[in-house]
Each structure stands twice: as structure tokens, then as C-alpha cells.
Amino acid sequence: MATQHSRSAARIMMAPAVFLLLVWMLVPLCMTLWFSVRDFRPLRGGDLGFVGLENFGRFVSSSAFWPAVATTLVIVGGVLLISIVLGVMLAILLDQPMWGQGVVRILVIAPFFVMPTVSALVWKNMFMDPVNGVFSYIWQFFGADPVVWLSEMPVFSIIMIVSWQWLPFATLILLTAIQSLDSEQLEAAEMDGAGPLSRFGFITLPHLSRAITIVILIQTIFLLAVFAEIFVTTGGAFGTRTLTYLIYQRVLESQNVGLGSAGGVYAIILANIVAIFLMRIVGKNLDK
Amino acid sequence: MARAVTNQRKALNTALAWIVGLAIFFPILWTILTSFKTEADAIANPPILFAFDWTLENYSEVMERSNYGRFLSNSILIAGGSTILGIIIAVPAAWSMAFVPSRRTKDILLWMLSTKMLPAVGVLYPIYLLCIRLGVLDNRLAMVVILMLINLPIIVWMLYTYFKEIPGEILEAARMDGASLKEEILYVLTPMAIPGIASTLLLNFILAWNEAFWTLNLTSVDAAPLTQFIASYSSPEGLFFAKLSAASTMAIAPILILGWFSQKQLVRGLTFGAVK
DSSP, X not given: OOOHHHHHHHHHHXXXXXXXXXXXXXXXXXXXXXXXXXXXXXXXXXXXXXXXXXHHHHHHHSTTHHHHHHHHHHHHHHHHHHHXXXXXXXXXXXXXXXXXXXHHHHHHHGGGGSOHHHHHHHIIIIITOTTTXXXXXXXXXXXXXXXXXXXXXXHHHHHHHXXXXXXXXXXXXXXXXXXXXXXXXXXXXXXXXXXXXXHIIIIIHHHHHHHHHHHHHHHHHHHHTOOHHHHHHTTTOTTOOOHHHXXXXXXXXXXXXXXXXXXXXXXXXXXXXXHHHHHHHHHHHHHO | OTHHHHHHHHHHHHHHHHHHHHHHHHHHHHHHHHTTSOHHHHTOXXXXXXXXXXXXXXXXXXXXXXXXXXXXXXXXXXXXXXXXHHHHHHHHHHHHHHHSOOTTHHHXXXXXXXXXXXXXXXXXXXXXXXXXXXXXXXXXXXXXHXXXXXXXXXXXXXXXXXXXXXXXXXXXXXXXXXXXXXXXXXXXIHHHHHHHHHHHHXXXXXXXXXXXXXXXXXOSSTTOOHHHHHHGGGSXXXXXXXXXXXXXXXHHHHHHHHHHHTHHHHHHHHTTTSOO
């Protein structure tokens, strides 16, 4: 169908995008790989030569590594759990007939559009501040001692802030998926005497499984890279240093580029493991 | 049978949904309200929801002190510039992938997606170093290019899924009528693709506006957008709640309004067409 002429035209039209992305991906990637095998400290002597895989070993054996891995897993896992469980419940609720559905949808989706630095600062100061924050008023109202959120339960606080930003995303996607569910199937099940719980467990949830998988994969990739929320609230203190933040500190704060780059290679491998699963789903969808 | 309870259940759903919706929206509402309070009212105990002396003082003070205009224009320039540049590069690519697919099209699309999955922190130093060497650290044009590259995969993908929905028969008919490739794109395809291009534009403007890893690490003064403006309030200065709220409201208001228009496209854009 396509002529030779349009084929070569197509190739030319694709070229700029492909070329730019190729350069954008390969050049920094090669540089990171190069730095990761060198002892490179810009502020202390510069490039001190080839050190083999030493940086990779040192990055993993440093005392900060395993806590950072644990923090990363807790934050990613916590946000996923909250946003999926509440997201499914919210999506089902928003799918019911009601008055003012459009407005409620807008209210629910709004946090996703808030700049990460703004949401982190607003939560940190206006809600979690132990003296003047909204939470401290609520605690005082019930006669409890206000919690110093960001130093007493720092990881939980960050999970809360990040969940607030990502719950709307999960809800919106799950709601879109729920709306494609055939309501006749649910009605038939109801007539056959299936209660609300079994209708949810045997019809709604299986129908949502694909959307849930996609939400998990996409969010995982973004959550592994959470940065601004930590940068603005705790600056990595109180055990809130994630893998991403640890690498950032190695590279830009202590300017140990070799070590940080080795960490970067680990982060790339980790993200790729998640990405492979996501790509498989997306790829299957392309064939349809 | 179900009809009889409908109204009662509907009322219950409505009440529940509104409570949950308002709870989720509350931090934003609280920020907007606080921005119109005096500093004393902002930290009043018990908190005042509406019955305070409304004032615009915080806005004028924030504008005076922190050169808000420069941050705002940087944000508009960086988000707008990167989006438009991205669209210009992505439209031809998405067009050719949608209408002249080859065996490799799927691989190219998935590969583009994979570049988006690359963790930014993994390539932070190389990009930082390149910016220094090229003398473009804290440079607006460099930020336009970098944010364009970050969002290019999403732009190509969104446009691709929109173009895919345009029936190929129309193009064939135009071709039969003797339309050249250029005419085909200009007069047949473009008018049909405008809604898709518009929503791509909107969503990517939002994503670029809120981008906070590269803008925080690669800008300081000259090219600093609103993400930096807000981050500068994380110092003890941030304890002035009313001013912090005014600054926050100014940073999120434009995008909140745009965002409400684009919620439908959000799903398509962020799931790469896997959920529709």
C-alpha cells in the first residue's frame, strides 16, 4: 500500500526524533558507565584513573546503602499500597450514580496537578508543623500531644505526601477501566444471587487486574525517582534517604562522581527490571 | 426493583463522594484560603476557615520581594518552549509511524518509551557536566531542550495513538485525488489531528511545568522556574504561612485550571495508550 516514496519520506520524518533521543540516551549513559569505573572527584584531584569495579563494591558496602534500599522499598511499597487500595475504592465510589459527579472528579484529580515542591512544602509547614500545623490543632482538640511528623515518623510522612499526589492518578486510571466494565454482567450476577462482595471479587477485580498492573508499573518507575518531596522536607535526614537521594548526594553534594555513577548504574538496572514488564504489556496492546 | 432505592442510594453516594472529594482537595483549598489571611490569622488556634479579614497583602509582598515575574516567565518559557519544540519534532515522527508503519515501528515506539524509564539520577552528573562544559548551566534555552527531550517519548506516543484513530481510507482517497504528501499532511491530516495535538500540548505543558528534578538541579538564578521559587521557601522563611500560601497559589493556579481541562487525556498520555 505504502509506496517507496512515502517509505523513504517516513524514514526522514522519523529521523530527528529518533536521532535526538538516541543521543540523549547514549551520551549520558556512556558517560555514567565511564565514570563508574574511575576514581573521579572533581573537587579533590579530579580524575584519578581507572579503578575497575571498585566503585560498585564500595557503593553497596557503604553503611548508607542498605538503609537507603530499605527506605526506597518502604516508600514505593507504601505509596503503591495506599494508592491502589484507596484508588480501587474511590474509583468504584465515583462510578456510582450521584449528583455533581463532574465536580467531585475534579476535586479528586486536583492534587496530581500540584507542583511537587509546592505539595511538599504545604504539607510540611501547614499540616505537619508541630506548632501551627493543621494536624497539631486536630491532635490538641482531642487532647493528644502534637506529633513532630517529619522527625518522629519521617518515612510515613513522606509516604503520606507522595500518596496524596499519586492517589488521583491511580483513581483516574482505575475509574476509566471500571467504566469499560459491562454492567449487564454485574446485573446478571446479581440476579443469580451474588452478593456485593462476590460481585466485586469475581467480576470487578478481575476486570481491573490489567489496569492495576499498569498503575503499579508506571507508579513504581516514577516513585523510584521521587526527589523533590525529600529535597524540600527532610533533605534526606531522619532515615528518609532513598536510593535516588543517596546517589544525588554522592554526585552533587560530596562530588564523588565515580561512586555516585556506580550507584546510578544500579538505579538504571533496577528501573529496567520494572520497565521490561511494563513494556511487555504496552507492546501486547500495540498488536491489537 | 432497583428503581425504588435509587434516589436514596444516590443521595448516600453523593454525600460519601463529596466528603471524600473535599478531604482530598482540602490541602489545596486550605492553601488558597490561607493566602488571603494575615500572618496572625494564618496561625490562629483554633484555625479559621472563612471568617477572617480577607487581604491581598501577601500577594503584593511576595511579588515585591521575590521577583515572582521572572520565575513565572521562566516557567512559561521553559514549559511552553519545550512543549512546542517537542510537538514540532514529534508530529512528523508520529505521522510516519501511524500511517507508514514498518516492521520496526513497534520496536522504535517501545524503545522510545524505554528512554523515558531511564532514572534521571543515573545520568545526573553527565548532564550536569555537559551543561558546565557547554556553558549552559542555569540557561533557559538549555532547559527548554532538556525538558523537550524528557517529554519527547510521551509526546510521540500520545500523537501516535491519536493519529492511529484517523481512518487510513481518508488519506488514500486524498492520494487518489492526486494530493501530494505535503498537501495530504497540510490539508487532510492536520485538521483532523488538531484535537489530538491540542491535548498533547496541554498535558505536556503541565508535565514540563511541574518537572522538579532537572529544574532544581540545573538552574539557580537566571533560568530558575517556579519549582525553584517555591523550593526557596523551604528555608525558615517558609514559616510565614500566609506568604508561603500566596506563593504556592500563584505557582499552582495556572496549571490547576489547565489540568482540569485535560483529565481525559491524562489517562491516555500517562499509560501510553494501554488504558483508554
